[in-house]
Amino acid sequence: MEPLAHPKPVFVLGTQRSGTTWLANILANHPAAVAVQAEDHFGIHESIFFSHFAPAFGDLDDDSNFERFVDAFMTSDYYLLTGLPPDWLRELRPRSYPAAFRAVMEEMVRRRGGAEIWVEKSPTHTLLATELAAAFPDALFVGIRRRPNAVIASALKLDGEEPPAYPGRLLRLLGMCLTISITERFLAKFCRASSSCLLTTYETLSADPPAETRRICAFLGIEFDSDMLDLPWRRNTSFATGSDRAASLSALERVFVTTTVAAMRFVPLSLLQWVRERRKARHGIEWPDWCWRRRDAGIMA
Secondary structure (H helix, E strand, O other): OOOOOOEEEEEEOOOOOOOOHHHHHHHOOOOOOEEEEEHHHHHEEOOHHHHHHHHHHHHOHHHHHHHHHHHHOOOOOOOOHHHOOHHHHHHHOOOHHHHHHHHHHHHHHHHHHOOOOEEEEEEHHHHHHHHHHOOOOOOEEEEEOOOOHHHHHHHHHHOOOOOOOOOHHHHHHHHHHHHHHHHHHHHHHHHHOOOOEEEEEEEHOOOOOHHHHHHHHHOOOOOOHHHHOOOOOOOOOOOOOOHHHHHHHHHHHHHHHHHHHHHHOOHHHHHHHHHHHHHHHHHHHOOOOOOHHHHOOOOOO
């Protein structure tokens, strides 16, 4: 299979804990695909490039901004796992974030022997899909949705600590419902309006992985390969069994989540996004602790 001159960007979108890691790992496991992966990141690694790095460092035409950006990004796990030399991006000196990210991904493709697609997955990029489509006009997007109760149960378990007691727990559930409503409504709207986006669900993929993966491959223009489903990575799951998941939310909480998400469908999306942006502005950019895991552990190669 001859690699394309310019591999096609593929962005996997969706709410955190909706199956984005599983879906992205399946696509990245295709022989014609390249992605940044590592065992300690459950395979596919989130770049958070456009949601965190781009807004944090400003216009790259400014040399001081570029130096701050490149110092941070080149020591991130994402860049280190590409296998590119430490100063490669600094020497290239891209003038925009899309140019920088495309250059990194295409150089990784070139050094690994070519590919037809490269795959990126960051749930925080979902609300930036319109901007990504403009910056990468040749890109394709695959969005995945999941039942809200399952998403919230998984997210609560992932917190690693006992969820707060009431009334704090109620506020946590309400915030999660807001995030799910905004993300899934925006994703559905984007996919309806764009022929470059295909929407699936966790439930559909779980019910028949080969059939749904075959459909996604057809959309991406790559041949289905059954080996795609044989993933070498441990599952990024919060629960050992379905009963464990069911027990993480009470019956009353499940009704609350279902009712709240349904009610939010009647609220204008623009208003929900305004509420979210106000909340986000109060906290600023919140960097996940895994972003510089290797640097902080003294592992820079």
